[in-house]
Amino acid sequence: MVNETASLPRFAAVGAGRMGRGIAIAFAYAGHRISLIDLRQRTDEAWARLRDEAKAEIEASLSGLAQLGVIDESKIADIAARVDLVDAAAAPRALAAAELVFEGVPETMEAKREAFDQLNRHCRDDAILTSTTSSILVTQLASLVRLPERFLNMHWLNPAYVIPVVELSCHPGTDATVLARTKALMEEIGKLPVVCGASPGYIVPRLQALVMNEAARMIEEGAATAEEIDKATRYGLGLRFAALGVVEFIDFGGCDILHHASREMSASLDAARYTAPAIVGKMVEQGRLGLKSGSGFYDYEGRDVAAYRRDVLSRTLGELRHAGLWRAPADRTLS
Helix, strand or coil: CCCCCCCCCCEEEECCCHHHHHHHHHHHHCCCCEEEECCCCCCHHHHHHHHHHHHHHHHHHHHHHHHCCCCCHHHHHHHHCCEEEECCCCHHHHHHHCCEEEECCCCCHHHHHHHHHHHHHHCCCCCEEEECCCCCCHHHHHHHCCCHHHEEEEEECCCCCCCCEEEEECCCCCCHHHHHHHHHHHHHCCCEEEEECCCCCCCHHHHHHHHHHHHHHHHHHCCCCHHHHHHHHHHHHHHHHHHCCHHHHHHHHCHHHHHHHHHHHHHHCCHHHHCCCHHHHHHHHCCCCEHHHCECCCECCCCCHHHHHHHHHHHHHHHHHHHCCCCCCCCCCCC
16 A cells, blocks of 8 residues: 655644744755645635745745855755645645644644644654644643653744754653654754753743843833943853853852852842842852862863863854954054
């Protein structure tokens, strides 16, 4: 018997909106065919409009990359052709062929329930199902899935085809082999998967919300202008955190530095916002200050500290050169 789904894409994005289109581009860019599926029953005219809109946006996004010299313009048509635009009638066959499915319908439980009803009916038993939700916990959605051990949330950062990090959020029943397979598939298309628990905000949105709110608060208080804050974050905060991860940065400077700085700001600004969590005080009491004490959030035992410091400096200089801010030394004494 001929397998009717054998020639269909191995990957499927359910929901033909902005996120689905971005995911489709990411896979197509990496050379994979992918089904971009609209589950909603539409008239022929409405489907044609959506199909043409999605196709135009995908081609426009690729054209933007070509204009920046990232890809050759001659490649646009080939990449875009790897995205199969699928309507509700053809959805069952496309879903039955997919080994990895991304649900990206609107952020309501009703919409999610309707989508997973169809995925439960049509996806094969060994398929991995994911939700791209940014606001609903994986533990809330797992009950909607027929085989919850093969389900996790996957949060993409916009634009999905540009930003490498994808945040994988598992529930207690997610099979470890499913997580490993998902990570491998994402790495195959050039993504950097990071794993987090079933906690609101994942990693990146939770951190960036604090930074953005504090920036707005500084403008509100008259502490600095938007322009000065953005200059400071692009070439100070952002540049350093591009070279060092946030937790690595704590260890590099010293957990005691964070402890004392937090104490001063909590006293002078706002205790609720700036009081350090208990883990920071406990680490200071234990002498786990970071790199300088040999352990902190990371363990530095056996590490060549001098080589590590050179590596950090190299990363930082790389960011400075990219920003055009690194200057050669003066060739003469000026005063």
